Amino acid sequence: MTLPIYWQNPKETGPFEVKIVSFDNGWVQLDQEVLYPEGGGQPSDQGLIIKGTNRWQVKHVKEKSGNIWLKLDKTDGLHVGDIVQVVADSKRRRILMQMHSGQHLFSAVLENEFGIGTTRVQMDVTESEISTDMKMSEEQIDKAEKIVNGIILGNVPIKSLFLTKDEVTSLKLRGNIEGISPKNGKYRLVQIGRDGTIDKNLCGGTHLDSTIEIQAFIVTQIDGKRIKFKCGEPAIEYAISLSQITRKLKNMLSVGHERFIEIIEKTKNENRKLRKQVEHFGINIIENEIMVTGKENRIVELKNFDRNILQKWKGRIPEGNIIFLLEDGFVAVIGTQAEKAASVLKNHGYKGGGKKGKYILKFIGNDKLPSLPEEIFSELKFIRS
Ligand SMILES: [Zn+2]
Numbered sequence: 091m092t093l094p095i096y097w098q099n100p101k102e103t104g105p106f107e108v109k110i111v112s113f114d115n116g117w118v119q120l121d122q123e124v125l126y127p128e129g130g131g132q133p134s135d136q137g138l139i140i141k142g143t144n145r146w147q148v149k150h151v152k153e154k155s156g157n158i159w160l161k162l163d164k165t166d167g168l169h170v171g172d173i174v175q176v177v178a179d180s181k182r183r184r185i186l187m188q189m190h191s192g193q194h195l196f197s198a199v200l201e202n203e204f205g206i207g208t209t210r211v212q213m214d215v216t217e218s219e220i221s222t223d224m225k226m227s228e229e230q231i232d233k234a235e236k237i238v239n240g241i242i243l244g245n246v247p248i249k250s251l252f253l254t255k256d257e258v259t260s261l262k263l264r265g266n267i268e269g270i271s272p273k274n275g276k277y278r279l280v281q282i283g284r285d286g287t288i289d290k291n292l293c294g295g296t297h298l299d300s301t302i303e304i305q306a307f308i309v310t311q312i313d314g315k316r317i318k319f320k321c322g323e324p325a326i327e328y329a330i331s332l333s334q335i336t337r338k339l340k341n342m343l344s345v346g347h348e349r350f351i352e353i354i355e356k357t358k359n360e361n362r363k364l365r366k367q368v369e370h371f372g373i374n375i376i377e378n379e380i381m382v383t384g385k386e387n388r389i390v391e392l393k394n395f396d397r398n399i400l401q402k403w404k405g406r407i408p409e410g411n412i413i414f415l416l417e418d419g420f421v422a423v424i425g426t427q428a429e430k431a432a433s434v435l436k437n438h439g440y441k442g443g444g445k446k447g448k449y450i451l452k453f454i455g456n457d458k459l460p461s462l463p464e465e466i467f468s469e470l471k472f473i474r475s
Contacts, residue, residue, distance in 0.1 A: 094123035100296035131211035188322030198289035
């Protein structure tokens with residue numbers, strides 16, 4: 091049984107001497123399986139074909155009807171029967187191995203610790219993702235992350251075995267055998283731990299020899315049943331960037347990182363209170379200045395007033411009154427006669443638009459927060475309130 095080189099020694103990335111067997115519309119088939127084809131949630135290898143001093147880029151690799159095909163950036167200069175060198179992008183291969191072995195370990199920990207199954211996996215070079223059959227709590231994720239990194243540091247062996255269907259069905263596997271096709275009559279089992287004590291999973295991906303080579307595992311995002319994570323170099327780079335942000339925040343907030351969440355929650359609550367107060371004052375202003383009956387044909391200028399508050403009161407602005415909200419660089423015109431007022435402003439060079447009694451226009455000139463030109467009041471035959 092000849093096994094693909096990426097299974098025999100996934101750390102070997104070439105150059106390999108191979109022969110070109112055939113072409114198909116930008117794709118080329120080689121006489122040996124040296125590059126990993128996309129499958130099982132692991133993206134394909136990329137790399138180079140070298141002939142003499144010429145190079146062709148391998149963009150993608152796929153398996154079709156049992157044959158491996160390479161998508162090249164161009165095929166000019168290559169012919170059937172050519173002996174060429176193939177090199178896999180070793181950094182890409184290494185990171186995808188770290189992500190894939192890391193994913194097996196993470197999924198195994200979720201199953202062993204919490205009885206949570208993995209329903210989908212997608213590896214990538216910057217970030218990978220799994221879907222689980224149950225929503226996980228923050229505490230479960232925290233615990234799993236710690237256990238996974240403990241096993242990584244434990245230098246636990248990862249091993250691939252090639253088994254018959256009978257041998258496989260006698261084992262207790264994570265995941266099942268359905269939908270997995272054997273290669274040369276054999277199933278590939280990837281196990282973590284001596285005799286697979288931590289994990290046994292059927293898989294065709296490229297894997298490391300020990301958990302220590304995963305280097306690090308970090309969960310980056312939880313979105314329902316979808317969990318994003320990083321391993322290897324991308325995880326370490328992420329940890330470094332978080333550490334840099336943490337140092338800045340420590341100085342900014344004058345507290346240790348363990349108090350960040352408490353401080354942010356406190357600030358959010360204070361903000362909520364302040365907004366309520368602002369809304370309360372805003373409503374007072376509106377009631378006293380604008381809603382008072384008998385006051386008509388007036389223009390009210392409100393500077394840096396929360397538009398959302400006024401939006402709620404829009405329908406109650408007395409007929410014939412116009413409100414101008416002046417903000418940095420912008421003026422909002424609100425009221426039943428807003429259209430008329432907006433057109434006057436446009437005649438004065440203001441730009442913008444709107445509808446249904448609400449117009450947002452941009453100030454002309456450089457003034458950040460100017461007043462409205464006096465002519466507008468006379469043209470509208472309104473008085474400034
Ligand atoms: Zn796998």
